[in-house]
Amino acid sequence: GQQLNQSPQSMFIQEGEDVSMNCTSSSIFNTWLWYKQDPGEGPVLLIALYKAGELTSNGRLTAQFGITRKDSFLNISASIPSDVGIYFCAGQLNGGSQGNLIFGKGTKLSVKP
Amino acid sequence: ETGVTQTPRHLVMGMTNKKSLKCEQHLGHNAMYWYKQSAKKPLELMFVYNFKEQTENNSVPSRFSPECPNSSHLFLHLHTLQPEDSALYLCASSQQPNYGYTFGSGTRLTVV
Numbered sequence: 001g002q003q004l005n006q007s008p009q010s011m012f013i014q015e016g017e018d019v020s021m022n023c024t025s026s027s028i029f030n031t032w033l034w035y036k037q038d039p040g041e042g043p044v045l046l047i048a049l050y051k052a053g054e055l056t057s058n059g060r061l062t063a064q065f066g067i068t069r070k071d072s073f074l075n076i077s078a079s080i081p082s083d084v085g086i087y088f089c090a091g092q093l094n095g096g097s098q099g100n101l102i103f104g105k106g107t108k109l110s111v112k113p
Numbered sequence: 114e115t116g117v118t119q120t121p122r123h124l125v126m127g128m129t130n131k132k133s134l135k136c137e138q139h140l141g142h143n144a145m146y147w148y149k150q151s152a153k154k155p156l157e158l159m160f161v162y163n164f165k166e167q168t169e170n171n172s173v174p175s176r177f178s179p180e181c182p183n184s185s186h187l188f189l190h191l192h193t194l195q196p197e198d199s200a201l202y203l204c205a206s207s208q209q210p211n212y213g214y215t216f217g218s219g220t221r222l223t224v225v
Contacts, residue, residue, distance in 0.1 A: 003155075004155075033213060035216075040218070040219075040221075041218050041219070042117075042119075042203050042205075042216030042217050042218050042219050043156075043203075043216050044216070045213050045214070045215070048213050088156070100146075100158055100161060100169065101158075101214060103155045103156040104155060105153070105154070105155045106155075
């Protein structure tokens with residue numbers, strides 16, 4: 001089946017640092033979504049991207065829909081402690097059964113000891 | 114209440130028990146989903162309901178039985194589960210054909 005390769009799997013951040021993560025796929029998607037999941041909670045939608053090349057910001061978060069429609073990245077600028085959590089990318093094709101989201105395995109953000 | 118509500122938040126059950134997970138969405142969405150989240154695995158889609166009709170069953174074992182009585186409610190009936198079924202079970206809803214799922218907080222299931 002379709003798979004998304006999300007990297008890195010985990011990373012440690014120091015407050016104030018910028019963070020970058022990305023997702024790639026062998027399939028073309030019409031929509032890319034980025035979610036964050038806090039411990040014990042469900043994923044929460046951060047950013048949705050609907051057009052190739054689209055660059056969208058949500059506060060300190062910026063995400064881009066790759067031109068090839070096979071990749072997306074998420075940047076977090078000036079990280080703060082509450083940014084820790086697991087970030088998931090998700091891709092979606094058209095409606096029907098193909099409209100279901102395909103999720104990456106997640107990038108776990110932790111604070112540097 | 115707003116959003117997607119799941120109950121219970123935590124459930125411990127024996128392998129011979131029967132239990133049900135409940136999901137309710139207050140968003141007026143027309144599609145609802147069950148996902149399974151295990152450690153170090155991607156979110157696994159289990160079932161999809163569009164307008165109360167099941168449109169996808171991702172080869173889920175029959176010990177998991179979904180029910181969607183209306184577009185706002187979704188249940189997952191569990192019976193004779195195995196320890197490897199222990200996971201976080203997430204419900205989500207969306208407005209098809211638009212995109213972006215809203216997730217509930219999940220039910221942490223432990224099978225003993």
